[in-house]
Amino acid sequence: VDDGLTSHEKSIIDLIEKSGKGCLLFVNKWDKIKGFSMEKIIRSIKKQNTFLSHIPIIVGSALTKRNIDKLLPTILEIKENMERRISTGEINNFLERAIQFNHPPMIKGRALRIYYLTQIRTGPPTFVLFVNKSELLLESYRRYLLNQLRSEFKFIGTPINFRLREKKKIKT
Numbered sequence: 001v002d003d004g005l006t007s008h009e010k011s012i013i014d015l016i017e018k019s020g021k022g023c024l025l026f027v028n029k030w031d032k033i034k035g036f037s038m039e040k041i042i043r044s045i046k047k048q049n050t051f052l053s054h055i056p057i058i059v060g061s062a063l064t065k066r067n068i069d070k071l072l073p074t075i076l077e078i079k080e081n082m083e084r085r086i087s088t089g090e091i092n093n094f095l096e097r098a099i100q101f102n103h104p105p106m107i108k109g110r111a112l113r114i115y116y117l118t119q120i121r122t123g124p125p126t127f128v129l130f131v132n133k134s135e136l137l138l139e140s141y142r143r144y145l146l147n148q149l150r151s152e153f154k155f156i157g158t159p160i161n162f163r164l165r166e167k168k169k170i171k172t
Contacts, residue, residue, distance in 0.1 A: 004048045017159045020124040022078035024056045024157050031061040054150050056157050078157035084125060086153055088118045098148045104141050112136035115167050126161035134164040
């Protein structure tokens with residue numbers, strides 16, 4: 001219980017994410033664990049591994065079949081999330097709220113301008129963010145937008161591809 005995830009397990013999860021596949025984590029052998037609640041184990045794993053925040057964790061036992069019945073519904077939910085398409089209007093309403101709640105920071109006196117966000121693919125969901133200058137988007141703000149997007153549209157267990165594209169100004 002105290003060991004948490006091994007570096008090998010973390011690299012497997014990273015590989016799954018990078019290959020654009022859905023993921024859930026099943027913590028097996030619950031029948032061998034004494035003195036811990038399932039909720040405590042899940043909280044501990046997520047606290048030690050913040051990159052797992054969007055990945056469902058199920059604690060159970062293959063031997064006793066505890067929580068095995070939760071696997072298929074969770075897998076089907078992840079599959080549905082992988083195939084979810086969101087209209088550009090819906091996404092941009094979300095984007096406007098996210099920006100109003102937390103404006104992008106200024107960098108060397110220059111402001112990032114975010115024009116719009118659109119989904120270009122599913123399986124995994126892939127979004128393109130149109131901005132004035134891509135170098136003005138800090139990694140922390142990119143993560144903020146990604147986490148807000150994941151939360152708003154319930155992309156549980158699903159990797160999200162998030163690309164930037166500079167919108168060229170038309171000279172008149």
